[in-house]
Amino acid sequence: IALTLSKSLDLKTILKDALDEILEFMSVDAGVIYVINEETLEMIPVAFKNLSEEVIRDLTEVRVKVGECMCGTIAEADREVIIYENASKDIRFTRESLKKEGMEFYVGLPIKAKGKVIGVLCVINHEPFYPSPELLDILRATTVPLGLAIENSLLFENIKSELKQKKKYYNFENIITGNPVMLELLNTVRKIVDIPTTVLICGESGTGKELFARAIHYNSIRKDKPFIAINCSAIPETLLESELFGYSKGAFTGATTSKKGLIETAHGGTLFLDEINSMDGKLQAKLLRFLQEMSFYPVGSTVPVHVDVRVIAATNDDIEKSIKNGRFREDLYYRLNVVRLDIPPLRERRDDIPLLCKFFLNKYNKKLNKNIRKISDDAFSILYNYSWPGNVRELENAIEHSVILDDDNIITEEDLPQRLTRKIPSTKDGDLSLESIEKRHIEMVLALTGGNKKEASRLLGINPATLWRKLKSYTTT
Incomplete structure (x- = not known):
């Protein structure tokens, strides 16, 4: 079984092949391997063999959840079920199609990974069957590599999905x-x-x-x-x-x-x-x-x-x-x-500010479950004319701040961070160089944060090490 499960990361392929081997060494008629959907808790029949068309249609079209029907009960209780004869008459089988299947022998085993139930293995025989304790122990042992294989396959699928999202983003x-x-x-x-x-x-x-x-x-x-x-x-x-x-x-x-x-x-x-x-x-x-x-x-x-x-x-x-x-x-x-x-820098591409504001507004509306429709003209004028020493990162921070504080679905001047609406004090010598303006702006943000450099770097949208280096350069010039 372990060798079969190691041949691929495609979940359907490996579970189908593994189920074939399990049914062969158990000498039983049919089987199903369910995998639990972690988000919906649905029992997904990933692999099945030798079941009637009615049962297959029932399993694939109407999915039960953890706690429902026999397979869901096994998953919820984390406990095996072994029925040697008259299995179809067990009241835990709530699907009519399964009751008609004529099951005599049934074994349902939880499949676990890292102590958590992630699936269920079911084997079925249409005649009464009394396997030896040794054979049942071998069957139980198969759930260990099954759990590892399912976990690895799901992890691989998550990585592929994440990579696909990154490519799109x-x-x-x-x-x-x-x-x-x-x-x-x-x-x-x-x-x-x-x-x-x-x-x-x-x-x-x-x-x-x-x-x-x-x-x-x-x-x-x-x-x-x-x-x-x-x-x-x-x-x-x-x-x-x-x-x-x-x-x-x-x-x-x-x-x-x-x-x-x-x-x-x-x-x-x-x-x-x-x-x-x-x-x-x-x-x-x-x-x-x-x-x-x-x-x-x-x-x-x-x-x-x-x-x-x-x-x-x-x-x-x-x-x-x-x-x-x-x-x-x-x-x-x-x-x-x-x-x-x-x-x-953003101050040299101000024509992008409207596009970026709209993008970040939509982003934080979704993230924070808000419905802010617009930015007022006065607020937008401040956003447009601000120097943005922290560039796009600082603009995003400002929009997020405003969306959090807003309570009337329109961002106004009052919703903007204080550092945007406070005027930068002029210097005695009237120095308007970029370095001087940046220095005064950083000093203002530090004053607002009470000297907290970590919070100041977050508000400025720069790395703390960058802020430290800039402050050090100001003391040596």
């Missing part, structure tokens, strides 16, 4: 824009999806760099392989190398086993390195060697690992300035910068 048509610059970027992306070149995505935090990276992956020939994303600024420098490249047993204190790195995990797929500008010089050199050779040495290992990975890197920093300052390797930059995508 990250379809190019779902990137909300009408802006000419953005449309040209999408046109470029369409040309490179199946070319295994490195891509460098530049743009401020919240502009959608990871959205573009995922769109490239899920529209490419690599779409069925892993997409692995890592934020280089979110992992301490001392750990980033082993996270990316993995390590061998004994490489350092605590390395009791070898561990595969994210690069190897992404084999066949895409590796997305976000905020690559925060990577230190030593690791930049190792990454460069990997990009040149598509092989690397895990920490503490002398055996090279060869992989096939597409690398997409992203930065929210002025990377050319980082090169001039000696913080980023020029040779690594050229290796990454084969195709470059510069995503404009």
Whole structure:
């Protein structure tokens, strides 16, 4: 049975083949394997054999739930039922078609995975039958591999369904824009999806760099392989190398086993390195060697690992300035910068704000079970003219905030986050540079959150590490 169940992940195929084997070694006439629908609790007859047309029609067209009929009772009670003769007369068989089937012998066994009933195995004979205790024990034992096979198959189906949803979600048509610059970027992306070149995505935090990276992956020939994303600024420098490249047993204190790195995990797929500008010089050199050779040495290992990975890197920093300052390797930059995508900040694509507002309004109406019909003219004017230092992510946050607070189905100025409606105080020297405006805006948000940097970064729509870096830069300038 175990060998039969391991041949495929198609649930109908493996359960049908397994049922054939079970009926043969039991020397009985017919059988059914039910699988429980976790959401509806319906008993789904996935595999059946040698049942009358009336019974098959009844089982497939009118489904019973857990607790109903014989099979549902077995599932609910998590208890086997064995009837040696006159089974059709048992009152737990509530279907008329089963009563007419002329069952004499019946066994119903719960099928479990991780202690939970996920199905029921039923075997039937039309003559009285008294199997030996040893034969019944063998039958009981088959429910273990059946449970594992059903669990694995359902998990595989869930993964396929999730992948299908991701492919649909990250379809190019779902990137909300009408802006000419953005449309040209999408046109470029369409040309490179199946070319295994490195891509460098530049743009401020919240502009959608990871959205573009995922769109490239899920529209490419690599779409069925892993997409692995890592934020280089979110992992301490001392750990980033082993996270990316993995390590061998004994490489350092605590390395009791070898561990595969994210690069190897992404084999066949895409590796997305976000905020690559925060990577230190030593690791930049190792990454460069990997990009040149598509092989690397895990920490503490002398055996090279060869992989096939597409690398997409992203930065929210002025990377050319980082090169001039000696913080980023020029040779690594050229290796990454084969195709470059510069995503404009939201303040430079204000024509997308109406489209994005409508999209996010619909999204949070559904998510929060609201029915907000519109955004008032005054509120929209504020949304349109705001500077959006946190870009699209901050706009989404603002719409979600407004939908939560609204109670009259129209978003007004009063529903908007305070930071949008409060004027940014002017500086004594009248400095209107982008850096100065951004600094004052961050200071204002920090004041609103009482200095809570985690909450401030959430409101701004940026990573806490990015906020910390910006604050540090303000103290050194």
